[in-house]
Amino acid sequence: MKFLHTADWHIGKRLNGYDLLEEQQDAYRQIKAIAREEAVDAVVIAGDLFDRALPSEAAVATLDNMLVDLNRQEHFPLLAISGNHDSAVRLGYGQEWFASTDFYLRTDLANCLTPITLDDTEFFLLPYFEPFAVRKFFQDEDIRTVAQGMERLVAAMQAHFTPGKRHVLVAHFFAAGSSHADSETLVQVGGLNAVPVDLLSPFDYVALGHLHRKEALQNEAKIKYSGSPLKFSTSEAEDTKGVWIVDTATDPVTVTFRPLKPLHDLVVLTDSFAHLMDRERDYPVTPEDFVAVDLTDTVPITNVMQELKTRFPRIIELNRVNQLTVTPEDLETQQLQQDPQTLLANFFEQMTQHPLTDQQREWAEAALQRAMKEDTE
Amino acid sequence: MKFLHTADWHIGKRLNGYDLLEEQQDAYRQIKAIAREEAVDAVVIAGDLFDRALPSEAAVATLDNMLVDLNRQEHFPLLAISGNHDSAVRLGYGQEWFASTDFYLRTDLANCLTPITLDDTEFFLLPYFEPFAVRKFFQDEDIRTVAQGMERLVAAMQAHFTPGKRHVLVAHFFAAGSSHADSETLVQVGGLNAVPVDLLSPFDYVALGHLHRKEALQNEAKIKYSGSPLKFSTSEAEDTKGVWIVDTATDPVTVTFRPLKPLHDLVVLTDSFAHLMDRERDYPVTPEDFVAVDLTDTVPITNVMQELKTRFPRIIELNRVNQLTVTPEDLETQQLQQDPQTLLANFFEQMTQHPLTDQQREWAEAALQRAMKEDTE
Numbered sequence: 001m002k003f004l005h006t007a008d009w010h011i012g013k014r015l016n017g018y019d020l021l022e023e024q025q026d027a028y029r030q031i032k033a034i035a036r037e038e039a040v041d042a043v044v045i046a047g048d049l050f051d052r053a054l055p056s057e058a059a060v061a062t063l064d065n066m067l068v069d070l071n072r073q074e075h076f077p078l079l080a081i082s083g084n085h086d087s088a089v090r091l092g093y094g095q096e097w098f099a100s101t102d103f104y105l106r107t108d109l110a111n112c113l114t115p116i117t118l119d120d121t122e123f124f125l126l127p128y129f130e131p132f133a134v135r136k137f138f139q140d141e142d143i144r145t146v147a148q149g150m151e152r153l154v155a156a157m158q159a160h161f162t163p164g165k166r167h168v169l170v171a172h173f174f175a176a177g178s179s180h181a182d183s184e185t186l187v188q189v190g191g192l193n194a195v196p197v198d199l200l201s202p203f204d205y206v207a208l209g210h211l212h213r214k215e216a217l218q219n220e221a222k223i224k225y226s227g228s229p230l231k232f233s234t235s236e237a238e239d240t241k242g243v244w245i246v247d248t249a250t251d252p253v254t255v256t257f258r259p260l261k262p263l264h265d266l267v268v269l270t271d272s273f274a275h276l277m278d279r280e281r282d283y284p285v286t287p288e289d290f291v292a293v294d295l296t297d298t299v300p301i302t303n304v305m306q307e308l309k310t311r312f313p314r315i316i317e318l319n320r321v322n323q324l325t326v327t328p329e330d331l332e333t334q335q336l337q338q339d340p341q342t343l344l345a346n347f348f349e350q351m352t353q354h355p356l357t358d359q360q361r362e363w364a365e366a367a368l369q370r371a372m373k374e375d376t377e
Numbered sequence: 378m379k380f381l382h383t384a385d386w387h388i389g390k391r392l393n394g395y396d397l398l399e400e401q402q403d404a405y406r407q408i409k410a411i412a413r414e415e416a417v418d419a420v421v422i423a424g425d426l427f428d429r430a431l432p433s434e435a436a437v438a439t440l441d442n443m444l445v446d447l448n449r450q451e452h453f454p455l456l457a458i459s460g461n462h463d464s465a466v467r468l469g470y471g472q473e474w475f476a477s478t479d480f481y482l483r484t485d486l487a488n489c490l491t492p493i494t495l496d497d498t499e500f501f502l503l504p505y506f507e508p509f510a511v512r513k514f515f516q517d518e519d520i521r522t523v524a525q526g527m528e529r530l531v532a533a534m535q536a537h538f539t540p541g542k543r544h545v546l547v548a549h550f551f552a553a554g555s556s557h558a559d560s561e562t563l564v565q566v567g568g569l570n571a572v573p574v575d576l577l578s579p580f581d582y583v584a585l586g587h588l589h590r591k592e593a594l595q596n597e598a599k600i601k602y603s604g605s606p607l608k609f610s611t612s613e614a615e616d617t618k619g620v621w622i623v624d625t626a627t628d629p630v631t632v633t634f635r636p637l638k639p640l641h642d643l644v645v646l647t648d649s650f651a652h653l654m655d656r657e658r659d660y661p662v663t664p665e666d667f668v669a670v671d672l673t674d675t676v677p678i679t680n681v682m683q684e685l686k687t688r689f690p691r692i693i694e695l696n697r698v699n700q701l702t703v704t705p706e707d708l709e710t711q712q713l714q715q716d717p718q719t720l721l722a723n724f725f726e727q728m729t730q731h732p733l734t735d736q737q738r739e740w741a742e743a744a745l746q747r748a749m750k751e752d753t754e
Contacts (some may be wrong), residue, residue: 061466
């Protein structure tokens with residue numbers, strides 16, 4: 001069989017105040033198009049469907065529409081689990097009905113040992129879990145870490161393997177390092193909550209969610225993070241986002257990456273204020289792209305955020321990559337030329353990287369007027 | 378056919394801080410027992426399944442369990458709509474899958490003209506709506522009130538009636554008065570958002586939710602509020618709560634009331650403090666009943682709420698039914714005998730009917746100490 005592996009949709013996530021629902025809907029449409037083109041037999045979503053335990057109504061409606069479309073309109077069997085960002089209860093509401101159209105959603109450990117069989121493959125759906133949950137599941141107080149829990153869970157799953165079938169694990173955790181020989185590396189990289197990848201070797205493929213970069217386990221041929229469908233932070237600016245197409249008909253399974261094209265990209269620009277404001281210069285961004293600026297200047301710049309916004313309307317972050325080299329005298333001269341309101345506004349902006357809102361400006365004006373009145377009394 | 382009519386479950390509601398989930402689960406079990414005993418062919422829930430648009434996780438899990446139990450375990454077809462307390466989006470999440478086991482949930486007007494047919498009866502499911510929604514539905518800017526909207530909706534539903542079938546409306550609004558002859562009464566009773574009952578005459582039965590007392594339309598033989606399964610306020614203390622069993626095999630339909638017994642009752646006690654505290658006196662309450670006290674005393678009583686709590690642990694309300702007749706001199710004498718902390722605590726309690734919490738007591742002490750320190754400086 002052939003399935004599509006995606007994860008970390010984070011429906012409802014905002015990027016520095018910007019709603020991403022439009023971008024998320026576009027990414028969804030691309031995923032659906034790939035699923036059709038590849039004629040996959042199922043779609044796997046490995047957790048973090050929502051961005052928050054308490055998603056907004058708009059986020060609930062958006063995800064519901066996507067799931068209805070993919071499963072009920074397009075008739076793709078769906079295999080999904082909750083991630084650490086989801087509320088197991090809220091995401092899971094109604095799940096007992098979903099299986100009527102081959103939509104298998106698991107949000108707790110209850111059925112994790114019973115695989116869903118589709119064609120030649122047994123899927124084990126393991127939602128995000130805390131150590132206490134697996135402790136309770138096995139009634140074993142000695143299980144203290146996610147890794148210890150996984151060791152027990154994998155052994156128990158193996159006992160349910162049907163010989164001759166392919167075995168796929170769908171899970172949401174931090175996988176890294178190795179459980180033996182190199183245990184110091186493990187502790188360094190992932191700490192006690194990391195799952196050593198060699199624990200996962202019994203499976204023909206492991207469809208992971210949690211980390212947003214598909215490169216997180218790039219040396220593993222059959223243990224993969226799909227990564228998120230969109231760039232959710234500047235640390236992901238260089239990523240190519242996408243989904244995996246997994247074909248279980250070959251041995252080992254064949255894994256192919258299918259990229260997604262962002263509706264609006266997230267770009268980091270590193271340059272001086274003068275260059276950035278120069279309209280003759282060409283930067284690889286559209287007015288709707290999300291822009292983070294790493295400013296190289298070493299002097300304070302008045303209204304820097306507002307100015308940059310005139311050139312890059314959806315600026316989401318401003319960092320100084322060099323130390324400021326301004327002298328107290330410079331500041332003195334500059335300050336003497338400005339009224340208190342402007343000084344306050346500039347200072348606020350230098351400190352917070354945001355201009356004052358209209359409301360804040362009103363408060364500041366009222367406070368300054370009161371202060372000056374008291375001064376003259 | 379025979380169906381059970383209930384409404385206004387308000388899962389997640391709290392009564393003056395007391396969680397009602399245990400009471401709600403008990404009421405649910407009674408409703409299920411009645412449904413079994415009467416061997417009904419369907420259960421109708423006429424809105425306000427949740428108490429809040431944003432229910433707690435515990436409330437979501439509780440309602441989900443009830444619906445799963447009633448529909449998937451007990452195999453009762455379910456007909457439900459959203460009420461004004463529900464978020465249409467949150468309650469409706471997953472609803473597209475629910476019909477696979479004859480659970481019909483409607484949270485918007487989209488399908489309200491298409492009846493659900495069970496045996497001899499066509500059910501029209503009409504969720505709570507605001508005038509703007511029905512204006513949009515009919516693309517008619519002249520619809521300004523719920524009553525105007527209902528007039529159009531009922532006419533449109535009638536056009537979909539299959540002759541020879543029984544026609545039942547499930548709805549959630551304020552029904553009262555008459556649309557003609559007595560229009561002043563209508564405006565007086567229900568205002569612009571009331572729906573005149575005679576608009577509803579085309580139906581063989583109207584299963585309403587919204588008002589919590591089954592007596593709300595007691596003169597109507599076939600237009601009924603089921604009322605809530607529990608007493609949710611002191612104004613409902615005298616109510617007998619229950620559900621209607623509706624039999625469509627007779628003409629007109631036969632309607633029978635089946636009462637529910639509260640796990641813990643809600644009782645209003647009207648008496649003097651001395652009587653209430655007298656352990657020789659017998660009041661018709663258990664220690665777990667919710668008690669509202671109408672105090673007949675005319676003098677201030679120290680620590681009244683805390684004292685009454687020793688006798689009635691789940692006191693939820695305290696009202697004075699008589700004016701206080703204490704003189705300023707009385708107060709003066711009383712006050713001189715008390716330290717500031719006690720005075721403050723008593724005053725707080727007289728005003729709010731709640732004792733100070735431990736945290737509030739700490740804050741009060743800190744503030745008083747600061748004040749006294751400043752006094753002596």
